[in-house]
Amino acid sequence: MFGLIGHSTSFESARNLARRLGFEEYAEGDLDMWCSAPPQVVERISVTSPTGKRIEGAYIDSVFVPEMLSRFKTAKRKVLNAMELAQKNGIDITALGGFTSIIFEDFKLLREQQVRATTLDWQRFTTGNTHTAWVICRQVEDNAPRLGIDLHRAKVAVVGASGDIGSAVCRWLSQRTGVQELLLVARRPQPLVDLQEELGGGRILSMEDAMAEADVVVWVASLAQASSIDPSRLPRPCLMIDGGYPKNLDTRAAGDGIHVLKGGIVEFGSDIGWQMMGAAEMANPQRQMFACFAEAMLLEFEGLHTNFSWGRNNITLEKMDLIGAASLRHGFQALGLESPAPVPSLSST
Amino acid sequence: MPTLETTTSVDSALDPSGGPFEGSELPDFSTATYKDAYSRINAIVIEGEQEAHDNYMSLGTLLPDQAEELARLARMELKHMKGFTACANNLGVTADMPFAQEFFSPLRNNFQAALQDGKVVTCLLIQALLIEAFAISAYHIYIPVADPFARKITEGVVKDEYTHLNYGQEWLRAHLEESRAELEQANRDNLPHVRRMLDRVAADAAVLHMEKEDLIEDFLIAYQDALTDIGFTPREIARMAAAALVG
Numbered sequence: 111m112f113g114l115i116g117h118s119t120s121f122e123s124a125r126n127l128a129r130r131l132g133f134e135e136y137a138e139g140d141l142d143m144w145c146s147a148p149p150q151v152v153e154r155i156s157v158t159s160p161t162g163k164r165i166e167g168a169y170i171d172s173v174f175v176p177e178m179l180s181r182f183k184t185a186k187r188k189v190l191n192a193m194e195l196a197q198k199n200g201i202d203i204t205a206l207g208g209f210t211s212i213i214f215e216d217f218k219l220l221r222e223q224q225v226r227a228t229t230l231d232w233q234r235f236t237t238g239n240t241h242t243a244w245v246i247c248r249q250v251e252d253n254a255p256r257l258g259i260d261l262h263r264a265k266v267a268v269v270g271a272s273g274d275i276g277s278a279v280c281r282w283l284s285q286r287t288g289v290q291e292l293l294l295v296a297r298r299p300q301p302l303v304d305l306q307e308e309l310g311g312g313r314i315l316s317m318e319d320a321m322a323e324a325d326v327v328v329w330v331a332s333l334a335q336a337s338s339i340d341p342s343r344l345p346r347p348c349l350m351i352d353g354g355y356p357k358n359l360d361t362r363a364a365g366d367g368i369h370v371l372k373g374g375i376v377e378f379g380s381d382i383g384w385q386m387m388g389a390a391e392m393a394n395p396q397r398q399m400f401a402c403f404a405e406a407m408l409l410e411f412e413g414l415h416t417n418f419s420w421g422r423n424n425i426t427l428e429k430m431d432l433i434g435a436a437s438l439r440h441g442f443q444a445l446g447l448e449s450p451a452p453v454p455s456l457s458s459t
Numbered sequence: 460m461p462t463l464e465t466t467t468s469v470d471s472a473l474d475p476s477g478g479p480f481e482g483s484e485l486p487d488f489s490t491a492t493y494k495d496a497y498s499r500i501n502a503i504v505i506e507g508e509q510e511a512h513d514n515y516m517s518l519g520t521l522l523p524d525q526a527e528e529l530a531r532l533a534r535m536e537l538k539h540m541k542g543f544t545a546c547a548n549n550l551g552v553t554a555d556m557p558f559a560q561e562f563f564s565p566l567r568n569n570f571q572a573a574l575q576d577g578k579v580v581t582c583l584l585i586q587a588l589l590i591e592a593f594a595i596s597a598y599h600i601y602i603p604v605a606d607p608f609a610r611k612i613t614e615g616v617v618k619d620e621y622t623h624l625n626y627g628q629e630w631l632r633a634h635l636e637e638s639r640a641e642l643e644q645a646n647r648d649n650l651p652h653v654r655r656m657l658d659r660v661a662a663d664a665a666v667l668h669m670e671k672e673d674l675i676e677d678f679l680i681a682y683q684d685a686l687t688d689i690g691f692t693p694r695e696i697a698r699m700a701a702a703a704l705v706g
Binding site: 131132133135136138139142143145146147148150151152183184187191194195198226227 | 680
């Protein structure tokens with residue numbers, strides 16, 4: 111059985127969802143009440159692959175909302191309790207969606223393996239980052255040419271390059287895709303220098319300088335830096351893959367010649383018949399989902415009950431190959447631009 | 460998903476290098492403030508174990524064929540009570556028993572009324588589900604911030620309490636269909652009391668480094684686990700549990 115741990119994108123949407131699902135008491139509750147509310151198994155899901163294999167899973171809402179981020183202990187408890195619930199339900203492999211894996215990593219929850227009477231078995235969880243990184247690379251490779259961007263002659267900025275997904279994307283784009291140049295952007299300098307050394311290339315830039323040169327921007331950092339994007343400085347055309355969480359670049363940056371694509375989202379080949387991706391504000395919630403969630407499904411389809419994506423900087427090209435092949439085999443497709451404007455030439459050359 | 464390492468700050472509280480987030484720091488057990496709060500919390504625990512003993516013995520009168528097993532559970536509660544009394548002595552604290560007796564009175568009164576009416580289901584919900592789940596959650600949260608002596612004793616007690624929760628679960632699971640309506644009513648009548656008890660104890664618990672939010676969520680997790688095991692659906696359980704959140 112596979113599991114997905116998710117949460118609503120805001121307190122308001124969480125209350126609306128509760129009302130829609132018939133949890134009226136929760137819909138009326140204030141944030142303090144939600145802070146004390148335990149995680150819930152809100153949905154059971156069946157998915158059938160084009161191979162004919164059928165798997166069963168469960169969606170767990172951690173009852174976390176981003177408004178709780180400033181309450182460290184609450185956020186930590188929500189993640190650990192949701193993981194405990196997954197394990198108690200006998201789920202073999204569970205993806206940590208949305209802020210769940212971010213909180214797990216950044217609050218160093220590896221130190222918190224004991225949750226009441228349950229010793230968390232890390233083998234049962236995956237961040238889903240390998241599949242997310244693979245999907246983002248696929249989105250770059252598929253969509254840049256549709257905008258007239260020749261990747262072999264393009265500069266690709268990766269914002270959040272030293273993170274788990276960012277570094278994997280850099281590895282893939284430099285070794286497999288062969289982009290002209292990688293522009294490496296992140297907050298802390300030392301991990302960037304280490305990454306540059308590992309890649310044997312790439313140029314470290316401030317975000318501002320990178321934006322002035324980038325034909326493709328892969329955004330895998332979180333919210334805060336997005337406010338400093340100045341779309342007027344970006345070359346045209348420009349493909350922006352919004353792989354951050356939450357995804358809000360389109361409202362900030364999309365416009366004339368700038369094409370923003372939601373990154374790390376996949377579409378399944380048939381309707382799943384679930385309610386929860388509506389809460390994640392997917393355009394086609396019956397088929398679309400975060401690639402990290404899909405990773406749990408893929409691991410279940412493949413019988414790989416292991417923490418496939420775990421820790422930082424462990425994503426190898428071989429693992430991306432493996433999960434990418436599984437993704438295609440079981441009917442997932444990376445989200446693409448809907449109607450790209452044909453642009454004949456690469457503007458920066 | 461991306462990491463926050465790459466951001467300037469989504470929120471300063473997300474930076475693990477700063478901020479008051481280390482919740483497991485031990486309090487100073489020797490201060491007057493700690494001992495004052497402990498005198499009430501410890502009394503609640505001692506009184507809780509005493510009431511549990513009495514309640515299991517009373518349940519034995521309603522379920523004569525189970526009287527032996529119930530008497531065994533009751534004896535365990537008395538053993539726990541002695542352990543917690545030793546914890547107070549160890550810190551040089553006198554438990555405030557009048558406070559604790561009054562603290563438990565709403566649940567005690569409801570239990571006694573149900574007992575008079577021969578309502579086994581209500582009695583089991585109050586003792587074997589609510590009080591046991593309340594105890595388990597409080598002990599779990601207390602253990603990391605307890606003094607070394609109390610920690611050892613509490614760890615031993617927690618294991619026993621799970622068996623008590625199980626007892627109530629098993630009986631109610633076996634009798635779910637005929638018990639359902641009474642369980643739901645008993646839940647409505649008693650869960651708000653648990654909520655008020657948690658509210659009343661919050662300030663003292665905070666002195667012991669136990670937070671109300673943790674206590675409520677952990678209580679609900681233990682309670683929901685029991686209801687799941689008994690056979691309620693997630694939606695029914697969420698609705699029942701809401702009585703503790705908005706009561």
